Amino acid sequence: MSPAAIVDHAEGESAALTAAADLFYKHGIAAVTMSEIRDQSGVSLRRLYTLYPSKVDLVSAWLRHRHQTWTDSFRHRVEQRLQSGDVAIDAIFGALEEWMTETEFRGCAFINSHAEASKLIDDHREIIRLHKESFANYLESLTSQGRALAVIVDGAIVQAAIFAGPDPIHHARHAAEALTAAVTDLQESADSGSDRGLE
Amino acid sequence: MSPAAIVDHAEGESAALTAAADLFYKHGIAAVTMSEIRDQSGVSLRRLYTLYPSKVDLVSAWLRHRHQTWTDSFRHRVEQRLQSGDVAIDAIFGALEEWMTETEFRGCAFINSHAEASKLIDDHREIIRLHKESFANYLESLTSQGRALAVIVDGAIVQAAIFAGPDPIHHARHAAEALTAAVTDLQESADSGSDRGLE
DNA sequence: CTTCTGTGAGAACACCCATTCTCACCGGAG
DNA sequence: CTCCGGTGAGAATGGGTGTTCTCACAGAAG
Secondary structure, three states: OOHHHHHHHOOOHHHHHHHHHHHHHHHOOOOOOHHHHHHHHOOOHHHHHHHOOOHHHHHHHHHHHHHHHHHHHHHHHHHHHHHOOOOHHHHHHHHHHHHHOOOOOOOOHHHHHHHOHHHOOHHHHHHHHHHHHHHHHHHHHHOOOHHHHHHHHHHHHHHHHHOOOOHHHHHHHHHHHHHHHHHHHHOOOOOOOOOOOOO | OOHHHHHHHOOOHHHHHHHHHHHHHHHOOOOOOHHHHHHHHOOOHHHHHHHOOOHHHHHHHHHHHHHHHHHHHHHHHHHHHHHOOOOHHHHHHHHHHHHHOOOOOOOOHHHHHHHOHHHOOHHHHHHHHHHHHHHHHHHHHHOOOHHHHHHHHHHHHHHHHHOOOOHHHHHHHHHHHHHHHHHHHHOOOOOOOOOOOOO
16 A cells, blocks of 8 residues: 555546546537547556446546636636736636637536536536536635626636637626626725726 | 428428427437437428438528527517516516526527537537527617627526526626616716617 | 329438457566 | 466447338329
């Protein structure tokens, strides 16, 4: 039971999950075969099935893994911007835009998976709900109006996947600014928020 | 070539399309087999394939049909509310809420289809884009900020499909009101020009 | 009546895929 | 050295699916 043993046991696991993540995200769950995952990962079918007893288990592992990595990456980007002096809305939408302009961007893995309706097990639906719930909570910790902001962001993600351009995210940012500005107005006039170019 | 002949030629076509529409929307495209469409419609496989040479053609016909029927239904609901004196935002979100609370609601057929990525032909992607484009144009004819509103609405649809409750649509309406309120502020009071539907 | 066209019912075909199995092989244990 | 558990490569299995084909039949035309 040395540390090396643990590494040994996990051998190929990370390669398999990485390949699965790449393929599932790019092509959708149903369109990817176990053989393709073997080809891309170099992990044999036999080992694949000892690591994940069925494709369902692999999908499940992918969704959990995706939740972790995506959340980490997004929060990291947001926090970087916050430390650069960005206000919350700018940090959030800057991070989103950065993600959406990646060449591999194909929308939200969880929304996409949810659309493959009948093939999903209840287990998967639960992970999807939890991811969206977690994301909304995070936005809520950054701004008031977090739930409404989450709706806007999901709309932007979906439209960015359908139309390839940058318009959806700009419209979303515009809506988000109106949303938070309205609250700011209510919250006392305070200083005169000179509307920066909302572009 | 009497009118009866035309009817004869179309015999079963409507039944086939109705069944396909129901099944595709409920279960997703890939999950529905031609045999299931035959069983539910009563149209034999042979006739099915003379009407639609391949499943791809049937999917294509469904998307076009869905665009028509959904758009008609939505506009009808909106116009009813407008005539009842609702302001544009209330008419739009009232119509949406009515749709989303139907028991068969499973999100937007176009967003869902788009998520089944690799199985879609370019033809289908184009229909999906056109539908969203058309919808945004319609919102734009009803309110200023139509594009941003379209983003919010898509977010609400997606979240309503994931979470079953009414919260997403309420958050969306809240955001939409903030959006138009902000513009109204800028535009001074002014009167509301009632745009007739275009197209 | 016969002939021809088009149909329904369903078998047949030609794939594809998740999952399992075979078998030769390799490294460690005794 | 032999023995053995676990492995990779890939074939086999069992089931499913889009599409086509067979065949018997119904009805219009001659």
